Amino acid sequence: MSIKAYCKQLVLMVLFTLPLQAVAANNLKSVRIWAAPDSTRVVFDLSSKPKFNDFTLSKPDRLVIDLSNSKTKLNFSKIKNSSKLIKRVRVSKPPKKSTLRVVIDLKKSVKAKLFSLKPTAPYGNRLVIDLEPAVKTAKKIVHQPKTALRDIIIAIDAGHGGDDPGSIGPSGMHEKKVVLQIAKRLKSLIDKTPGMKAVMTRTGDYFVNLNRRSEIARKREADLLVSIHADAFTTPKPRGASVWVLRKGRAETEMGRWLEQKERHSELLGGAGEIIQNTDNEQYLARALIEMVSDKSLTISHTVASDVLKQMGRVTKLHKKHTESAGFAVLKSPDIPSILVETGFISNPKEERLLRSNNHQYRLANAIHKGIYQYFKKNAPSDTLIASQVTIKYKVVRGDSLSKIAQRYQVSVNSIKKANKLRSNTVRIGQNLTIPRS
Missing domain, CATH: 2.60.40.3500 (Immunoglobulin-like)
Structure with missing residues (x-):
């Protein structure tokens, strides 16, 4: 066969082969x-x-x-x-x-x-x-006056799930499985704590949309959202736990989106959102209120994250010794304080074995629980059972008066006098006072 004939045959083979592959x-x-x-x-x-x-x-x-x-x-x-x-x-x-x-x-x-x-x-x-x-029955939420003290609600989010396995360890362990196990242990510890209750964004092996996770927390009126994950890297060397909060820039972006959705203002502002009209002047008020909500949420997130990180450092190696910030979608709700806990590197063989261990899972869950409880013990909302159980001690400093102290803690002068068996309104520098809860 001549070279010319061979080339012709080769071209024909290519032309016939390509369509077959394409179809x-x-x-x-x-x-x-x-x-x-x-x-x-x-x-x-x-x-x-x-x-x-x-x-x-x-x-x-x-x-x-x-x-x-x-x-x-x-x-x-x-x-x-x-x-x-x-x-x-x-x-x-x-x-x-x-x-x-x-x-x-x-x-x-x-x-x-x-x-x-x-x-x-x-x-x-x-x-x-x-x-x-397709159609969700609209339910009008009526906020009745609350007379009984309530529980502090912690929303626990086990990352990934269903067809999303998350990171996969060297031995084949899926992140979605181990974080659900840790989340369930954390829920058990929180539910056993008087004055606290846990809700979970997922309770089984199924996927929950990232936006839906914060919506579940909001629907249950959560005081905090904790998302549980396991880290991974392209090499097996990195290891250690870390705690993350939403990056300030991402928080401002999300707040801007909420401001554009006027029909959702009530979700962030409760009853106040329902009386704010869509006039330009009153929308400035909405913006100011939502900014306050967002700033407070971010401040709480940072404080809780620090408390949790400190406790985790006592039970496992830390990858980051300080709280980190990033644009994680699950943390983006501006009205709910939120943290993301990376429990360790599943890509590290040693930490994968630890994460598989029931004992280590319990130690991690217990550390997260301690950090959360430590924060709320000091900063419990006044309408909660924990707030009523915690005694505040205050040491009088120069310039203090009973009226100033009462105003600072939003209690009456008479309640401070009664709690400390004071016969007059006079206090002295260095005096230790018990501040009753409002």
């Missing part, structure tokens, strides 16, 4: 359903990046996904499903032969968000479908 069908390898209490995530595992179209149908409710140039050998009857939103997942007759049509039969009308994800170990290409009920 190789995308294989739907599996369907995974992750059910949360009020939402569901469905994940399609595919051999390559999906091209898709979707639409909904009613009577009955269905979500239809058409996957271009795709095929499957999957037995859909064997898909595990514990979702409150999904009846079943099945295939249906496609609009054309090269399309794979997948139908999700629904128990009710839903809002669906679909997006693709690139391969990240241990998963390959994925199409993700997030489902939420």
Whole structure:
């Protein structure tokens, strides 16, 4: 064969091979359903990046996904499903032969968000479908006067979950699993503390949207949000725990977004938000109030983070000896003090073994609990049970008077006199006083 003929044959082979490769069908390898209490995530595992179209149908409710140039050998009857939103997942007759049509039969009308994800170990290409009920019954929250002392509410957020494993250790341990175990231990410790109660953003192996996590904390009127994670790096050397708060710049950005959403002002300002009108002058008031809320929240976050970091340094090595700040999405709510605890480096073999240990998990949870309790013991809101149980001691300094001290602690002069068995309004420098709670 001449060189010219050989080249011609080679060109023809290339021309015929390229189209065949281009039309190789995308294989739907599996369907995974992750059910949360009020939402569901469905994940399609595919051999390559999906091209898709979707639409909904009613009577009955269905979500239809058409996957271009795709095929499957999957037995859909064997898909595990514990979702409150999904009846079943099945295939249906496609609009054309090269399309794979997948139908999700629904128990009710839903809002669906679909997006693709690139391969990240241990998963390959994925199409993700997030489902939420389409209509949520609006409930008007009526704030009744509270006469009984309340518990301090701590929202505990176990990072990742469901199809998001988080970081993966050398032996294959998933971050999502170990942080949930630590979170549950922390909840147990908080619930055993008189005057404190814990709520969790997730209680099982399912994914919760990052925005939804802070919404859960707000709905439960949490005094603090604690997000539990395990760090990782590209090399196994780094190790140690750290505690993070929201970076100031990110906090200001998020506050700006809230200011733009006038209908959400009441979520931050309670009853005050309902009486602020949408006039320019009164919106300045809203801005000032929201700035105050945000600044106070950030200040509390820093103080709690320092207390928690100090306690963690007693039970494990610290990667950062001072509180760090970053733009973590889970910390972004301007009205809820929030911290993120990195319990150690799961990518470090020694710390991965520690994080797997029940004893070490308890020690970490106990340290976080101690740090939180230490803060609230000193700074409990006045309407809480803990505030009523804590006695404030005050040493009189030059320039003090009973009226000034009473004003500082928002109590009456008579209550201070009664608590200290004083017969007059006179106090002396160096005198120790017990300040009753308001």
